[in-house]
Every structure is written in C-alpha cells, then in structure tokens.
Amino acid sequence: MNAAMIDLAPALPEVFLFVAGLVLLFLGVFRERDGLSVVNPLVVLALLVAVVLTIGADKGPVLAFDGHFVFDDFAAFLKVLIYVTAALGVMMAPAYLADARMGRFEFPLLALFATLGMGMMVSANSFLALYMGLELQSLSLYVMAAFQRDSTRASEAGLKYFVLGALASGMLLYGISLVYGFTGTLSFDLLARSFLVGEGAAALPAGAVVGLVFVIAGLAFKLSAVPFHMWTPDVYEGAPTPVTAFFAAAPKVAAMGLVLRLLFQPFGDWAGQWQQVIILVSVASMILGAFAAIGQTNIKRLMAYSAIGHVGYALVGIAAGGVAGVNAVLVYMAIYVVMTLGTFACILLMRRHGRYVEGIADLAGLSRHQPGMALILGILMFSLAGIPPAAGFFGKLYVFLAAVDAGLVWLALVGVLTSVVGAYYYLRIVKIMYFDEPAEAFDTMARPELQGIAAVAAVLVAGFLLLPGPLLSSAEAAARALLP
Amino acid sequence: MILAQLVFYLLAFVTVAAAVMVIAARNPVHSVLFLILAFFNSAGLFILLGAEFIGMLLVVVYVGAVAVLFLFVVMMLDINFVQLREGFLQYLPVGALVGLILLVELALVFGSIAMEPALGGAAVSATEAGVTNTEAIGRLLYTDYFYLFQAAGIILLVAMIGAMTLTMRHRPDARRQDIGRQVRRRPGETLEVRKVPPRTGI
Numbered sequence: 303m304n305a306a307m308i309d310l311a312p313a314l315p316e317v318f319l320f321v322a323g324l325v326l327l328f329l330g331v332f333r334e335r336d337g338l339s340v341v342n343p344l345v346v347l348a349l350l351v352a353v354v355l356t357i358g359a360d361k362g363p364v365l366a367f368d369g370h371f372v373f374d375d376f377a378a379f380l381k382v383l384i385y386v387t388a389a390l391g392v393m394m395a396p397a398y399l400a401d402a403r404m405g406r407f408e409f410p411l412l413a414l415f416a417t418l419g420m421g422m423m424v425s426a427n428s429f430l431a432l433y434m435g436l437e438l439q440s441l442s443l444y445v446m447a448a449f450q451r452d453s454t455r456a457s458e459a460g461l462k463y464f465v466l467g468a469l470a471s472g473m474l475l476y477g478i479s480l481v482y483g484f485t486g487t488l489s490f491d492l493l494a495r496s497f498l499v500g501e502g503a504a505a506l507p508a509g510a511v512v513g514l515v516f517v518i519a520g521l522a523f524k525l526s527a528v529p530f531h532m533w534t535p536d537v538y539e540g541a542p543t544p545v546t547a548f549f550a551a552a553p554k555v556a557a558m559g560l561v562l563r564l565l566f567q568p569f570g571d572w573a574g575q576w577q578q579v580i581i582l583v584s585v586a587s588m589i590l591g592a593f594a595a596i597g598q599t600n601i602k603r604l605m606a607y608s609a610i611g612h613v614g615y616a617l618v619g620i621a622a623g624g625v626a627g628v629n630a631v632l633v634y635m636a637i638y639v640v641m642t643l644g645t646f647a648c649i650l651l652m653r654r655h656g657r658y659v660e661g662i663a664d665l666a667g668l669s670r671h672q673p674g675m676a677l678i679l680g681i682l683m684f685s686l687a688g689i690p691p692a693a694g695f696f697g698k699l700y701v702f703l704a705a706v707d708a709g710l711v712w713l714a715l716v717g718v719l720t721s722v723v724g725a726y727y728y729l730r731i732v733k734i735m736y737f738d739e740p741a742e743a744f745d746t747m748a749r750p751e752l753q754g755i756a757a758v759a760a761v762l763v764a765g766f767l768l769l770p771g772p773l774l775s776s777a778e779a780a781a782r783a784l785l786p
Numbered sequence: 787m788i789l790a791q792l793v794f795y796l797l798a799f800v801t802v803a804a805a806v807m808v809i810a811a812r813n814p815v816h817s818v819l820f821l822i823l824a825f826f827n828s829a830g831l832f833i834l835l836g837a838e839f840i841g842m843l844l845v846v847v848y849v850g851a852v853a854v855l856f857l858f859v860v861m862m863l864d865i866n867f868v869q870l871r872e873g874f875l876q877y878l879p880v881g882a883l884v885g886l887i888l889l890v891e892l893a894l895v896f897g898s899i900a901m902e903p904a905l906g907g908a909a910v911s912a913t914e915a916g917v918t919n920t921e922a923i924g925r926l927l928y929t930d931y932f933y934l935f936q937a938a939g940i941i942l943l944v945a946m947i948g949a950m951t952l953t954m955r956h957r958p959d960a961r962r963q964d965i966g967r968q969v970r971r972r973p974g975e976t977l978e979v980r981k982v983p984p985r986t987g988i
Contacts (some may be wrong), residue, residue: 320940327947367933408951422937434937441941445948466833 308622312373313425314359315352319418322348323411324442330407337407342396349417350391356381359682362676363783365427372427374585375783379425379593379776380559387551387639388417393751394643395544398650398658402542404450406513414549416442424563429478429488431562436474436524437734439553446548447541459540464642465535466523475522478537480513514569518579521564524557527617528586531610538606547646550609551639551757558616558635562628565620566784573623580621585716587614592723601662604727605642606652608686611724613640618717620700622708628781629774630700636773637763643757647752648679653745662731666746667740674733675753676762685763686730688721693766707749722745789898794834800887801827816880818856822849823884830895872930883986 310317326344356378363374392413399405425614426432444467448460482488484507485496521528539547565576567703591611597606616638619631652659669676685692698721702714766773804824811817825848832841917925927935 368930370931370933406951412947414942414950415940415947418940430931430934431937434934434941438937438941438944441944442947445944445951447840450954620825 309366312359312362315355315385316418316421316425317636318355319348319352319421320732323414323418326414327411327660330570333407338396338399338405338409338677341386341407342392342410345392345414346389348414349392349508349629350383352421353382353385353389355460356385360451367431369491370428370431371422372490373425376559376563376780377425378557379780383636383639384424384552384555387392387643388413388420388471388548389557390643390755391544391548391551394547394650396753397749397752398544398592398624398664399485399540399741401653401656402450402677403656404542405453409446409449410713412446412655416446416548419553422546423451423556424559426492426563427490428456429481429490432564433471433478435561437471440471440524443549443553446545448778450542453540453542456642459537462540463533465536470520470523470530470551472520473523473537474517476519477513477516477520480516480605481510482513484509484513488536490563490568494570506575514572514576515565515579518561518576518583521557521561524708525554525561525599525613525617526580526585526606526610527613528590529583530611531587533591534610535603535606537608539600539603543602543650543657543660545604547643547650550605550646553779554609555570555606555639558613558631562620562631563739564785566628570785571648577621577623580617580695580711583715584614584617584621585713587617588717588720589614592720595724595727598727599662600651600660602660604662605645605649608724608728609642614720615698615701615717618705618710621713622701622704622710623776624704624708625781625785626700626707627704627757629777630704630775632780633645633700633773634697637685637693637766640759640762641682641694643700644678644682644763645680645686647661647756647759648675648682649720650745650752651675651744651749653747654742654743658702662734664741664744665731665735666738668735668739668744670744672746678756679734680735681764682756683728683731693763696766726764790834792895793833793898795833797827797830797891800891801831815856815877818852819880819884821855822852823887824854825849826888830891834896837919839923866881924927 305520309523320433326341330341352670359373359378361373361375361378362374365372365674384568394408395409399409416439419435419437419442422435423432424438426435430533439661444460444464447463448457448464448639478488481493485493487493487496519530523533526534538549565573565580569576587610591607591609591614595604595607595611601729616631618632619627619629619634621627622630649660650658652664654664665679668679681692685694688694688698690696698717702717705714705717792916801824804820804827807820808817808824811823825844829841832838839946
C-alpha cells in the first residue's frame with residue numbers, strides 16, 4: 303500500500319475501452335434517432351485501437367493493480383484475437399438489427415463492455431479479478447441475448463441463458479470459496495507458490511481439489527462444454543443471428559484463455575488432479591458435438607453443436623498439457639473463430655423476400671444462384687470438418703499430435719473418430735448446396751462488410767497452409783509466456 | 787469461551803434452519819419472513835466475528851432489499867390483496883415466532899458481550915488495533931482492491947444499461963408534460979371568445 307499513482311500502463315487497452323464506452327454511451331444517448339449508425343462504427347474503431355494498444359504494450363510480464371491484473375505474451379495473443387473478433391462481430395450486426403427493427407445504439411455498447419470483460423478475464427491474476435471479468439462479460443451477453451425483446455424466442459433464450467448462467471456463477475463461486483478456505487489466498491501467484499513445494503511434498507488439500515472441480519464446472523458452462531452445454535442450442539437458435547455470431551466467437555476464446563491460465567499457472571503442478579476432469583469433459587463434448595448435430599435442420603442450432611464439438615477438441619490440447627498442448631489450443635481457437643465468423647457472415651446473408659431464413663434446406667441449390675457464396679461456405683464447411691488442406695485440419699492435427707506426445711493416444715483416437723462422424727453433417731451442407739434440387743434464390747443484398755468477412759475468412763482458412771508462420775510463432779510465444 | 791460457542795451455534799443453527807424454511811415454506815410471504823430471520827442471524831454471526839460494519843450493512847441493505855423483494859413476491863405471484871388482508875392474523879404465529887427468536891438472540895448477544903467483554907470481536911480481530919472496521923474496509927477498497935471496485939462499478943453500469951434496454955419503451959402516444967410548450971402557450975392560441983346568442987348553443 304503506497305501513495306504512488308496506480309500504474310495503468312499494463313491495462314491501457316482496457317482503460318481505453320472503458321473510457322471509450324462511457325463517451326460513446328453519452329454520444330448514443332444524445333443522438334437518439336441515428337444512434338446506432340454513429341455509435342457502431344466508433345465501437346469498431348475503439349476495439350481496433352485497443353488491438354493497436356495491446357500490440358504496442360510492454361509484454362513484461364507485468365503486474366498491475368496489486369497483482370490482480372497481469373499482462374504478458376499470453377494475454378496479448380488472446381486479447382488481439384478477442385478484440386479483432388469482437389470488432390468483426392460488431393461490424394456484422396447493424397444491417398440485421400435495422401432490418402429486425404431493433405437498431406438501438408445499446409447493442410454495440412453492450413458488445414464493447416462484454417469485450418472489456420473478456421479482456422479482464424484473460425488478464426485476471428486472482429480469483430476475484432477472474433470473477434469480476436467473467437460477470438461483466440456474462441451480464442452484457444445476457445442482455446444481448448434478449449435484445450430482440452419483442453420476440454418470445456429471443457426473450458426465452460435470454461432468460462434461459464441468464465438462469466443457467468447464474469447457476470454456473472454459483473458453482474464457480476462455491477468452488478472459489480472452497481479453494482480460498484483451504485489455501486487462504488485468492489491470488490494466482492500466491493496459489494502457485496503455496497503449491498510449489500517440491501518433490502514428495504504434501505498433496506493438494508482435498509477441499510481445494512473439490513473446489514477446483516467446481517471452478518472447472520462453472521467455466522465449462524461458459525465454454526459450453528458437455529455436460530454443461532444444455533443452454534447452447536436454444537440460445538444460439540433463439541438469439542438474433544448477429545448476437546449468436548458474437549457469442550460463438552470472442553467469448554469462447556476468453557473462456558478458453560481463462561481456463562488455460564487457471565489450470566497452468568496456479569494449478570500447473572497439480573495436472574494430475576484436473577486432467578481426468580478435462581479429459582472427461584473433452585470426450586463427452588466431442589461425442590455429443592458429433593452425434594447430436596446430425597439431425598439438426600436449423601443452421602444456427604447446427605453451429606451450436608459444432609461449437610460444442612470444437613470446444614471438446616480444444617480441450618484435448620489442455621489435457622495434453624505442456625507448451626505443445628497450450629500452443630495447439632491457442633492455434634485451434636484462432637482458426638475456430640475465423641471459421642465461425644465466416645460461417646455466420648454467410649448465415650446473415652441468407653434472406654429471402656426480406657425475411658431472414660435459418661433452415662439448412664434453404665441452402666439448396668445455392669451453387670446455381672450465388673456460386674461465390676456457395677464456394678465460400680463450402681470451403682468453411684470443409685475446414686470445420688477438418689479436411690486437409692483447410693486450416694481446420696491443421697488445428698486438429700496440432701491438438702492430436704500434442705495428445706499423442708503426452709501419451710494420450712486413445713484420446714486422440716476418439717478425436718479422430720468423432721471428426722469423421724462430424725464430417726458427415728458439414729459435408730451434407732456442401733451436398734445440399736451443390737447437388738440438391740434448387741430452392742428459391744436468396745435476395746441479392748449489397749452487404750460489403752458481410753461479404754468481405756466471409757471472403758477473407760475463406761481465403762484465410764484455405765491459404766493457412768501457405769503462410770502458417772505468424773500465427774504459429776505468436777501462439778508459441780504466448781504458450782511459453784504461460785509456461786515459463 | 788463456552789458462551790461464545792453457544793451463541794455461535796445458536797445463530798448458525800437458526801440461520802441454516804431459516805434458510806431451509808425459505809425454500810420449504812409453501813406460502814411466499816412466510817418465505818420472505820424466514821429470509822429476514824436468516825439475514826438477521828447472519829448479521830449476528832458477523833458481529834461475533836468482530837466485523838460489525840458488514841453485520842450492520844447486512845441488516846440495513848437486506849432489510850431494504852427484502853422490502854422490495856416482498857413487493858415483488860406480492861406483485862409477481864398475483865396474490866389477492868383482499869385475501870391477504872383477510873388472513874393477516876394467520877401470519878401472527880409465524881411472525882411472532884420470528885420476532886421472539888430475534889429477541890432472544892439479541893438478548894443473548896448483548897447479554898453475553900456484557901458478561902464477557904472479550905467476546906465482542908477480540909477473539910478474532912479482523913482489523914489492526916485502533917482501526918475501525920469501516921476504515922479498514924475503506925482503505926482496502928481504494929488501494930488493494932481498487933481494480934475490483936472499479937470493475938464492480940462497470941458491472942453495475944452494464945446492469946443499468948441492460949435494464950433500460952430491455953424494459954424502456956418509447957410510446958409516441960403517451961401524454962408527457964412539456965414544460966417549455968406549456969410556458970410558451972399564449973391565451974390567443976387556445977382561447978376563443980365567442981358571443982353566444984341567448985337560447986341557442988354554439
């Protein structure tokens with residue numbers, strides 16, 4: 303406790319986002335009518351400025367706010383990923399919002415505050431900071447899910463998400479209280495040091511293990527991993543499509559980053575205690591994601607099960623552990639958000655007679671009417687299925703290689719088998735687009751931002767093989783920062 | 787020390803029992819009453835720990851919150867007010883029980899502190915000597931926990947934005963007072979003097 307000024311430099315991107323949020327809130331309130339069209343681009347701009355600030359900051363690692371906040375290469379990698387995806391997610395929204403007559407300026411602001419929460423999550427260095435970031439993110443997301451308040455489906459989605467989210471927060475807090483009770487500290491640094499007791503030392507107190515399991519359960523909910531996935535399909539389907547697109551990308555990265563830091567820093571020496579839990583969750587997610595998606599007819603619901611499956615694959619990397627495992631998870635999440643954003647940009651372009659459609663059957667014959675969009679969606683589906691040479695294949699490859707190196711051959715095998723099952727429903731979409739009896743054409747819309755995002759995503763996943771260097775090297779640096 | 791333990795176990799037991807009754811009671815009004823009992827007992831536990839500020843806060847904040855909660859229960863569960871008033875006396879036994887327990891506990895807590903002055907927080911001191919509870923919390927909040935304090939502020943801001951986003955509607959046909967327009971109005975714009983001939987209307 304000293305009288306010196308609090309050093310804000312490590313948290314500069316977050317401080318900037320917060321101040322920008324407050325200023326834009328005022329701006330939106332005073333603009334009333336055209337609030338959305340003014341605030342939305344400015345929120346995108348603010349997020350991009352935060353990306354620049356993150357890249358330019360000193361990646362020490364440095365601690366701030368009495369050790370509650372940490373900024374290192376790991377946080378920087380995830381923050382760049384989160385802020386860019388959030389900016390793209392916000393960019394995709396306004397046209398749909400205006401069409402659905404819910405074009406209010408609060409939407410981009412809630413997204414901004416949610417993103418701020420995600421930034422706080424990946425920089426959290428104590429359980430309290432973790433919880434605060436998580437709640438800031440979740441609360442904003444609850445409101446976004448119910449944003450279309452005239453629609454019963456959206457309200458139901460918001461309410462479901464809120465009630466189950468509150469339950470998950472309860473489990474998380476219970477776990478945190480147990481860990482605190484048995485170790486006497488909430489700081490990740492102190493936890494890591496108090497557990498670091500060398501060979502043959504005392505085991506982790508049983509209460510702390512139980513607490514850790516509860517914490518993992520609470521975080522698994524945010525990741526939508528089985529058995530805490532029940533909310534995902536309903537919320538994905540019920541929420542307005544831009545909200546679903548936002549949900550599917552940045553929050554998953556933030557939650558994964560949180561799990562990584564929590565498991566590898568304070569509890570890094572106790573991998574034996576949490577590895578089985580992660581393996582169980584991972585296997586269950588992969589299997590459910592592969593089989594439950596087969597019967598779906600709504601493409602947003604399909605993407606929900608797809609997200610569950612992909613989280614399962616990413617968790618394989620955590621179970622494998624080590625720099626290779628963490629590296630694989632980071633690469634996997636980066637590729638996953640690119641694929642997801644591209645796919646949702648295509649879904650947002652599915653409009654017929656002025657109404658947005660979500661059925662998989664509506665895609666029939668897309669190759670005839672809009673060959674460009676069919677090609678893009680086809681590439682993204684191949685990548686989601688994990689078929690070489692698309693990026694999705696390499697994401698899975700790194701994860702499975704890490705698992706094999708860690709001696710978890712059977713886990714990698716389960717992953718490969720479920721990928722084969724999962725490929726069925728991704729390729730079915732390609733088949734419907736190219737070979738089925740054509741349905742009526744979609745409206746031709748001039749949405750350069752959506753078409754641009756979809757095209758760039760397709761180019762990125764198709765061309766990953768040519769230029770994998772930048773992503774791999776920055777993920778490697780991030781993984782080394784997490785595991786010194 | 788045996789007295790301190792007795793008081794602790796009494797408070798803890800009543801807290802848990804009241805908490806169980808909150809979810810077990812069929813009548814929502816009973817639930818609310820038991821909730822108040824649980825809060826008071828938790829406050830007593832805090833005072834035993836020497837954290838009198840949090841104890842008092844619990845009572846002040848939650849009794850206020852419970853009043854609001856009470857309104858919500860009555861509003862949302864569609865309880866008939868007339869029926870509620872008719873049967874008002876039937877709550878007397880429960881209410882009296884709650885009151886009696888509170889009275890006994892208050893007597894016990896203050897009586898035991900009077901008999902054994904060391905009990906009032908000296909056993910486990912949450913703060914440094916010479917620093918009051920409130921001061922200690924204030925010091926921590928604005929230094930070590932500054933970040934979390936600000937984060938909590940942002941969360942509340944988001945809660946406010948969310949509540950307004952989800953519930954506020956602009957009704958164009960609603961009649962609102964526009965003071966500017968009222969003041970600007972001149973009699974000439976609205977009043978018209980007409981001559982009404984006798985025995986005929988306008």
